[in-house]
Amino acid sequence: MMNDTILIPAEKMKEIFFSVLLKYGFEKEKAESCAEIFVANSVDGVYSHSVNRFASFVKLVEKGFIIPNNEPEKVHGMNALEQWDGKLGPGVLNAVRATDRAIQIAKDNGLGCVALANTNHWMRGGYYGWQTAKNNFVFIGWTNTIANMPAWGAVDSRLGNNPLVIAVPYNGEAIVLDMATSQFSYGALELAKMKNADLPVHGGFNVKGELTKKASEILESKRVLPVGYWKGAGLSLLMDILSAILSGGRSTHEITQRKIEYGLSQVFIAIDLQHLKNYKGIETCINNIITDYKRSTPGEEKEIIFPGERVLKTRENNLKNGIPVMKKVWSEIETLL
Amino acid sequence: MMNDTILIPAEKMKEIFFSVLLKYGFEKEKAESCAEIFVANSVDGVYSHSVNRFASFVKLVEKGFIIPNNEPEKVHGMNALEQWDGKLGPGVLNAVRATDRAIQIAKDNGLGCVALANTNHWMRGGYYGWQTAKNNFVFIGWTNTIANMPAWGAVDSRLGNNPLVIAVPYNGEAIVLDMATSQFSYGALELAKMKNADLPVHGGFNVKGELTKKASEILESKRVLPVGYWKGAGLSLLMDILSAILSGGRSTHEITQRKIEYGLSQVFIAIDLQHLKNYKGIETCINNIITDYKRSTPGEEKEIIFPGERVLKTRENNLKNGIPVMKKVWSEIETLL
Numbered sequence: 001m002m003n004d005t006i007l008i009p010a011e012k013m014k015e016i017f018f019s020v021l022l023k024y025g026f027e028k029e030k031a032e033s034c035a036e037i038f039v040a041n042s043v044d045g046v047y048s049h050s051v052n053r054f055a056s057f058v059k060l061v062e063k064g065f066i067i068p069n070n071e072p073e074k075v076h077g078m079n080a081l082e083q084w085d086g087k088l089g090p091g092v093l094n095a096v097r098a099t100d101r102a103i104q105i106a107k108d109n110g111l112g113c114v115a116l117a118n119t120n121h122w123m124r125g126g127y128y129g130w131q132t133a134k135n136n137f138v139f140i141g142w143t144n145t146i147a148n149m150p151a152w153g154a155v156d157s158r159l160g161n162n163p164l165v166i167a168v169p170y171n172g173e174a175i176v177l178d179m180a181t182s183q184f185s186y187g188a189l190e191l192a193k194m195k196n197a198d199l200p201v202h203g204g205f206n207v208k209g210e211l212t213k214k215a216s217e218i219l220e221s222k223r224v225l226p227v228g229y230w231k232g233a234g235l236s237l238l239m240d241i242l243s244a245i246l247s248g249g250r251s252t253h254e255i256t257q258r259k260i261e262y263g264l265s266q267v268f269i270a271i272d273l274q275h276l277k278n279y280k281g282i283e284t285c286i287n288n289i290i291t292d293y294k295r296s297t298p299g300e301e302k303e304i305i306f307p308g309e310r311v312l313k314t315r316e317n318n319l320k321n322g323i324p325v326m327k328k329v330w331s332e333i334e335t336l337l
Numbered sequence: 338m339m340n341d342t343i344l345i346p347a348e349k350m351k352e353i354f355f356s357v358l359l360k361y362g363f364e365k366e367k368a369e370s371c372a373e374i375f376v377a378n379s380v381d382g383v384y385s386h387s388v389n390r391f392a393s394f395v396k397l398v399e400k401g402f403i404i405p406n407n408e409p410e411k412v413h414g415m416n417a418l419e420q421w422d423g424k425l426g427p428g429v430l431n432a433v434r435a436t437d438r439a440i441q442i443a444k445d446n447g448l449g450c451v452a453l454a455n456t457n458h459w460m461r462g463g464y465y466g467w468q469t470a471k472n473n474f475v476f477i478g479w480t481n482t483i484a485n486m487p488a489w490g491a492v493d494s495r496l497g498n499n500p501l502v503i504a505v506p507y508n509g510e511a512i513v514l515d516m517a518t519s520q521f522s523y524g525a526l527e528l529a530k531m532k533n534a535d536l537p538v539h540g541g542f543n544v545k546g547e548l549t550k551k552a553s554e555i556l557e558s559k560r561v562l563p564v565g566y567w568k569g570a571g572l573s574l575l576m577d578i579l580s581a582i583l584s585g586g587r588s589t590h591e592i593t594q595r596k597i598e599y600g601l602s603q604v605f606i607a608i609d610l611q612h613l614k615n616y617k618g619i620e621t622c623i624n625n626i627i628t629d630y631k632r633s634t635p636g637e638e639k640e641i642i643f644p645g646e647r648v649l650k651t652r653e654n655n656l657k658n659g660i661p662v663m664k665k666v667w668s669e670i671e672t673l674l
Contacts, residue, residue, distance in 0.1 A: 239503075
């Protein structure tokens with residue numbers, strides 16, 4: 001732990017988040033759920049999309065871009081596919097509700113899809129993956145974002161880094177892929193710049209159009225690298241199109257016109273594993289895949305891990321010792337009280 | 338055109354493929370459909386997954402790994418989700434059938450999913466994307482493969498490069514993303530080695546564990562690079578798990594044990610756009626996204642293109658002038674007659 005960091009017990013963090021949210025107009029139950037999700041994501045170690053964003057989340061509430069007590073509403077349904085209006089409610093609460101609904105639809109139909117318009121940042125997408133997988137369903141979901149990544153070969157950002165989440169149950173817990181379509185988030189770039197450390201791999205282009213590992217050069221050019229170069233750029237474009245056409249909500253370019261990132265479009269798909277004919281074999285099937293995966297011969301990395309594997313250890317550690325929070329992040333949150 | 342290449346008219350290619358398939362035991366109608374798909378993919382310029390693979394496809398038929406006249410059968414259904422057994426029939430015919438069925442299910446349920454076990458290589462996955470999008474449905478589909486890519490940080494291949502396809506209708510045609518989860522296919526690496534040309538970006542590791550653009554070094558180490566490094570490796574793992582658990586079929590490690598790539602697991606999802614409340618706006622929505630995308634300021638690339646955009650020009654050109662085929666590829670096909 002660095003000495004600019006303090007350890008906050010999860011329970012204390014939750015109390016403070018809860019009090020702040022009440023102060024900013026959240027109804028009691030909503031403040032509680034919202035605080036719980038921000039804390040759970042902090043406990044799981046995804047600080048960039050939880051505690052580090054709490055203050056800016058509250059500011060969006062203050063400015064009226066997030067309407068604390070609005071609830072999502074079903075606009076249209078067609079058996080396994082439903083369109084919902086998020087009514088600019090808190091992104092995390094809307095996403096939990098949409099995930100729940102996708103699971104319900106999947107129970108009746110094998111799989112279920114909720115496309116959610118007019119919602120807000122879902123913070124850590126992996127949360128909804130865990131939520132679904134712990135219920136023994138598969139989760140596939142994604143969101144669009146404001147433009148923050150150029151098309152392949154372009155210098156200006158017209159794509160979002162649209163995160164994709166895929167989760168399956170595993171061993172009473174879950175395997176959860178939670179990946180943005182940019183190689184590094186802006187948060188990761190800022191952190192690397194602050195530490196003056198090279199990125200582990202190329203993270204974007206410098207102003208001369210050369211690939212670079214220097215975060216400061218990428219922050220200057222704003223040319224972040226899509227995962228897999230042209231491939232991730234294409235994936236991002238398709239995910240934005242799907243978010244917008246399925247939900248009837250805004251696409252990245254429409255969000256970008258509004259300058260502030262709000263009113264996003266998201267897709268939540270759940271698949272019911274209990275209805276599958278080979279249900280008894282599913283646990284074994286996943287176990288066998290992971291057993292083989294773990295037999296990999298390591299090269300540079302000492303341990304071959306699967307997506308989400310590190311979360312359990314971090315969770316245990318943070319629950320036991322407290323959540324490490326940068327002092328300046330915590331001070332800012334305390335001013336909101 | 339290089340002088341080791343000849344131009345084959347589409348009609349002639351189809352006649353020859355048809356004759357070969359009849360000779361190898363395909364029923365007339367199946368030979369015709371199969372020939373048509375191989376030719377369509379050649380016309381569209383995806384030679385690596387069409388004409389260049391035709392001879393090896395026929396050899397798998399000859400050896401009994403592909404059973405020419407077997408048809409897929411529904412094993413289990415739960416409204417929007419169906420499990421099918423591909424019965425080791427030709428991968429392209431099974432995939433067309435599964436796609437058709439997913440579209441039918443989507444008509445009744447908003448979206449439809451067919452998980453197909455025990456099938457064979459679908460050749461060019463984009464074909465099913467075009468098939469679906471031209472019917473005004475969204476397509477999301479993927480397949481697993483034999484192990485051909487290491488886990489992140491590993492030296493031995495335990496992941497497939499599991500291609501993912503996403504397609505939406507556009508302008509009477511389609512936007513089709515068809516991406517393997519490796520940065521380059523083995524076909525692309527072989528071609529670059531043959532031409533003694535550097536890859537445009539890092540394509541894998543050399544035996545010393547260093548990232549390299551030299552195809553020959555990657556072919557030596559067999560350490561191809563996943564798209565987005567650890568991200569593409571994670572995506573590949575999740576896609577394999579989903580392919581296997583949803584279909585009840587084989588996962589990559591089970592396919593790999595059999596040495597020959599056959600008996601794969603695939604997922605086909607279709608979404609009906611006509612049932613969506615904002616249907617009249619969908620065409621406009623996609624047009625607007627592409628219009629904004631095309632306003633990108635070019636850097637290195639002269640033209641900013643979307644996935645599948647080049648296909649239409651190639652298709653027109655190949656239909657007019659004939660399909661360019663490497664002489665040695667064509668000679669081998671002629672020996673099958």
